[in-house]
Amino acid sequence: MNSSLERSRKIRTAGTYAFFIIGSVIMIFPFIWMFLTSFKTVEESMIIPPTILPAAWQTKNYTDATASLPFLALYKNTFLMIFWRVVCAVAFSSMAGYAFAKLNFKGKNILFSVVLLQMMLPSQIFITPQYQMLAKLGLTNSIFGLVFPGLVSAFGTFFLRQAYMGIPDEISEAAYLDGCNQWQAFVKVMAPLTKSSMAALAVFTAVFAYGDLMWPLIVNTDLNMMTLSSGLATLRGQFSTNFPVMMAGSLLAMIPMVVLYLFFQKQFIEGVAMTGGK
Amino acid sequence: MANSKAKAGRLARSESMWAYIMVAPTIIGLLVLNIYPLIDTIKLSFSKTRPFGLYELRGIENYVKMFQSAEFWRANLNTLYFCLLTVPLGIFLSLVVAVMLNTKIKGRTFFRAVFFLPMVVAPAAVAMVWKWIFNTEYGIINTLLAHKVNWITDPNIVMITCAIVAIWSAIGYDAVLLLSGLQNISKSYYEAASLDGATKLQQFFHITLPMVSPTLFVVMIMRLMSSIKVYDLIYMMIEEANPALTSAQSLMYLFYRESYIAGDRGLGSSVVIWTVALIGLVTVVQFWGQKKWVNYEV
Numbered sequence: 001m002n003s004s005l006e007r008s009r010k011i012r013t014a015g016t017y018a019f020f021i022i023g024s025v026i027m028i029f030p031f032i033w034m035f036l037t038s039f040k041t042v043e044e045s046m047i048i049p050p051t052i053l054p055a056a057w058q059t060k061n062y063t064d065a066t067a068s069l070p071f072l073a074l075y076k077n078t079f080l081m082i083f084w085r086v087v088c089a090v091a092f093s094s095m096a097g098y099a100f101a102k103l104n105f106k107g108k109n110i111l112f113s114v115v116l117l118q119m120m121l122p123s124q125i126f127i128t129p130q131y132q133m134l135a136k137l138g139l140t141n142s143i144f145g146l147v148f149p150g151l152v153s154a155f156g157t158f159f160l161r162q163a164y165m166g167i168p169d170e171i172s173e174a175a176y177l178d179g180c181n182q183w184q185a186f187v188k189v190m191a192p193l194t195k196s197s198m199a200a201l202a203v204f205t206a207v208f209a210y211g212d213l214m215w216p217l218i219v220n221t222d223l224n225m226m227t228l229s230s231g232l233a234t235l236r237g238q239f240s241t242n243f244p245v246m247m248a249g250s251l252l253a254m255i256p257m258v259v260l261y262l263f264f265q266k267q268f269i270e271g272v273a274m275t276g277g278k
Numbered sequence: 279m280a281n282s283k284a285k286a287g288r289l290a291r292s293e294s295m296w297a298y299i300m301v302a303p304t305i306i307g308l309l310v311l312n313i314y315p316l317i318d319t320i321k322l323s324f325s326k327t328r329p330f331g332l333y334e335l336r337g338i339e340n341y342v343k344m345f346q347s348a349e350f351w352r353a354n355l356n357t358l359y360f361c362l363l364t365v366p367l368g369i370f371l372s373l374v375v376a377v378m379l380n381t382k383i384k385g386r387t388f389f390r391a392v393f394f395l396p397m398v399v400a401p402a403a404v405a406m407v408w409k410w411i412f413n414t415e416y417g418i419i420n421t422l423l424a425h426k427v428n429w430i431t432d433p434n435i436v437m438i439t440c441a442i443v444a445i446w447s448a449i450g451y452d453a454v455l456l457l458s459g460l461q462n463i464s465k466s467y468y469e470a471a472s473l474d475g476a477t478k479l480q481q482f483f484h485i486t487l488p489m490v491s492p493t494l495f496v497v498m499i500m501r502l503m504s505s506i507k508v509y510d511l512i513y514m515m516i517e518e519a520n521p522a523l524t525s526a527q528s529l530m531y532l533f534y535r536e537s538y539i540a541g542d543r544g545l546g547s548s549v550v551i552w553t554v555a556l557i558g559l560v561t562v563v564q565f566w567g568q569k570k571w572v573n574y575e576v
Binding site: 150 | 290292293294297298303304306307308310312313314315316318375378381383385387389390392393394395396399400401402403404407410412413415418421446450451455478496497503507509510513517530531537541546547551553554557573
């Protein structure tokens with residue numbers, strides 16, 4: 001009786017592992033194939049049946065990709081876009097989230113419904129007027145242009161409001177008794193208590209800014225002002241049949257975020273799980 | 279006593295002052311970045327684009343043009359087809375992965391990280407590698423199949439190809455969300471069910487599924503919304519010159535092409551308004567339908 005139970009448990013464990021190993025191969029294989037292809041010559045990439053390992057590990061595709069795309073500028077632009085969007089989202093959403101959760105003021109419900117309205121609408125509905133505003137101000141092809149739609153975050157406000165609502169009022173009241181005003185209570189006492197939520201919002205904002213394609217494509221058309229995503233779209237047009245160069249370019253574009261992910265895997269996943277549902 | 283009352287009054291006044299200061303950046307930002315553009319898009323959808331960024335109100339002209347366009351209806355059909363292909367299967371697979379990740383086995387953190395990996399890779403790069411894998415002449419899939427399937431250029435297949443890539447990209451994200459729902463289920467239910475002799479499968483259908491249904495509902499709404507809005511993946515996989523473009527063009531791709539390639543922002547705005555209305559409708563239907571299957575009891 002016991003040994004048959006034991007055996008069925010073992011079979012189940014083996015089945016689970018089989019599932020995960022097959023699943024992992026499906027998830028990782030495209031990246032391995034990208035990596036291997038990026039070192040092959042165009043001729044070698046077209047051999048049938050394909051070679052698995054490159055005949056010679058040549059780096060010409062990387063020099064070709066970096067010659068037609070200013071990767072250093074793309075890294076810099078993408079970094080600055082993500083950096084400012086994260087800073088703005090976390091700072092402004094913390095302030096607003098705290099006010100909506102903990103302070104009393106006239107018009108609170110109306111103002112909060114503006115937040116909710118933005119959350120419910122897809123970002124594409126705002127794109128054309130946002131672009132026209134920037135174009136009128138002559139601010140296309142700039143870092144500011146890339147950051148623009150992410151200057152404030154309705155979702156971040158909603159998310160951090162929930163974090164503040166989870167903190168008992170006694171804590172801020174104790175701070176008032178110690179002579180803090182609302183701002184001091186917020187900065188010194190309350191905000192530090194939402195660290196994990198702020199981190200989650202930062203991860204969420206960064207991951208989505210990094211993947212965003214339509215806005216960077218529209219607002220910054222100068223090659224030197226593009227992000228990694230919109231730069232790749234340009235590369236696709238130039239080397240439509242040269243897959244090794246495109247693989248090299250894609251690899252260069254994905255490496256920074258993947259390296260960050262390898263180090264902060266737990267924070268990434270938990271951050272997304274916390275913000276989940278958006 | 280009087281002193282403390284005065285202090286409380288001062289605190290209340292400074293409270294609303296601070297509140298306005300603290301919400302100001304967000305509210306001003308939302309008004310400029312979202313509320314004004316929302317109104318402007320609605321206006322644009324009733325206007326004709328003129329050179330130099332000028333517009334002329336033209337009533338429902340754009341909508342008439344849109345409803346008469348075969349390309350528009352085709353884009354609706356494509357989007358619907360994409361949703362049907364990705365949402366049910368994608369959520370089913372994510373649930374399977376989440377249930378598997380919820381078992382106590384060694385290496386589950388590693389496997390979770392592996393499934394989540396596509397989330398941190400820009401969709402542009404993801405689309406590139408899959409385009410290569412699905413390449414008709416030299417792609418590894420056709421080599422393995424020993425068949426030359428036109429994955430990206432055959433109008434009848436192209437959407438399936440895009441759906442495969444979309445599911446592959448989203449599975450880890452959805453699984454992570456579902457996993458957090460699964461982890462909230464108390465172990466005692468399973469222990470009681472085991473004592474009553476319920477099999478694992480019975481436990482899944484009678485405990486796991488009802489208990490995770492609120493999370494499942496959230497994931498489903500989110501996935502359906504993002505499927506209706508699909509753009510980047512299809513844009514990267516299917517370029518202008520692709521003969522299968524009209525069979526793969528989603529509503530948001532049509533919006534992009536009308537507004538920024540053809541330059542007709544009025545018509546583009548009509549497409550976006552239509553899509554938002556569609557998302558609203560679908561969401562209302564989902565919320566109405568949830569009463570039948572989502573369990574908020576425990």
